[in-house]
Amino acid sequence: MTAVPTVRTHRLTKQFDNHIAVNHINLQIDRGEVYGLIGPNGAGKTTLIRMLAAAEEPTAGEIYINGARFLRGHNNPELKRQLGYLPDDFPLYDDLTVWDYLDYFARLYFLRDPQRSQRLHEVIELVELQQKRNEVIATLSRGMKQRLSLARSIIHNPTLLLLDEPVSGLDPLARVQVRNIIKSLQQQGMTILISSHILSDLAEICTSIGIMELGRLVESSRLQELYDRSNQDQQQLLISTLGSLEDLQAFLKRSQLVQEVELIAGVPSVRVQFVGSIEECAALLKSLIDAGIPISNFHRTQETLENIFLKLGYKQTS
Numbered sequence: 001m002t003a004v005p006t007v008r009t010h011r012l013t014k015q016f017d018n019h020i021a022v023n024h025i026n027l028q029i030d031r032g033e034v035y036g037l038i039g040p041n042g043a044g045k046t047t048l049i050r051m052l053a054a055a056e057e058p059t060a061g062e063i064y065i066n067g068a069r070f071l072r073g074h075n076n077p078e079l080k081r082q083l084g085y086l087p088d089d090f091p092l093y094d095d096l097t098v099w100d101y102l103d104y105f106a107r108l109y110f111l112r113d114p115q116r117s118q119r120l121h122e123v124i125e126l127v128e129l130q131q132k133r134n135e136v137i138a139t140l141s142r143g144m145k146q147r148l149s150l151a152r153s154i155i156h157n158p159t160l161l162l163l164d165e166p167v168s169g170l171d172p173l174a175r176v177q178v179r180n181i182i183k184s185l186q187q188q189g190m191t192i193l194i195s196s197h198i199l200s201d202l203a204e205i206c207t208s209i210g211i212m213e214l215g216r217l218v219e220s221s222r223l224q225e226l227y228d229r230s231n232q233d234q235q236q237l238l239i240s241t242l243g244s245l246e247d248l249q250a251f252l253k254r255s256q257l258v259q260e261v262e263l264i265a266g267v268p269s270v271r272v273q274f275v276g277s278i279e280e281c282a283a284l285l286k287s288l289i290d291a292g293i294p295i296s297n298f299h300r301t302q303e304t305l306e307n308i309f310l311k312l313g314y315k316q317t318s
Contacts, residue, residue, distance in 0.1 A: 143174030
């Protein structure tokens, strides 16, 4: 029996006056995934997330959460309880303590003691604010406030967490802390949709990627499939030698599968643009060794998510 996806949309559309912000999107996110949503400003990412969070009414189309359909014009309370939503501008109540703030939202979700107190302790530990639980929110750093906002979004233990630019404006350490929280939530079985312009962060935590452009979902696939596809036509090799770089260069240039050989300054290594298969890559390494060239390092490098995004974006707009 096929598992029901956590999110499924059918021809989901949102129009503001004459502007179509989201245009007939068919999206599927399976359970336990971390799905990264990327695209330029104005692509429709926030509008899509707001519709999935029931904060924006679709103009047309359908949304299913864990197989249950959102009904337009209805409150959908049972479905909303399955959602956690962190917009990029959600306000905090600066005069409350960390504990009181989370307790307030736990009560809004009708959590009762002793389960409520237990859940408060769990999320405060998860976001590493144990030492700040009795501190007033106004005294917290930006990173701590963002972790508190994330704790508020999961206080009711949703099955789907929607994060819109959760690391915007955070320093590198704070971004690492948020990434680690997201990884922990995925390990607990939560499905997560996250939009971000920091693609290196998404590459570390996402299982799948969706690319939006002008309101359309122009790409949606597993992250590893994107990497495999980008390396299908051409891949980059880094090769180091204990011997002569000139001999290594000369040997590589005799291969019809090597398109370019570039010396790397300061180290006895070359960067190679290679158009062969994995098997042909292995054969190249064997031929280097058979030729007596002392190879100290030989590995394929993977395209970055940034480069893949730029290539796909160029294809879509060219």
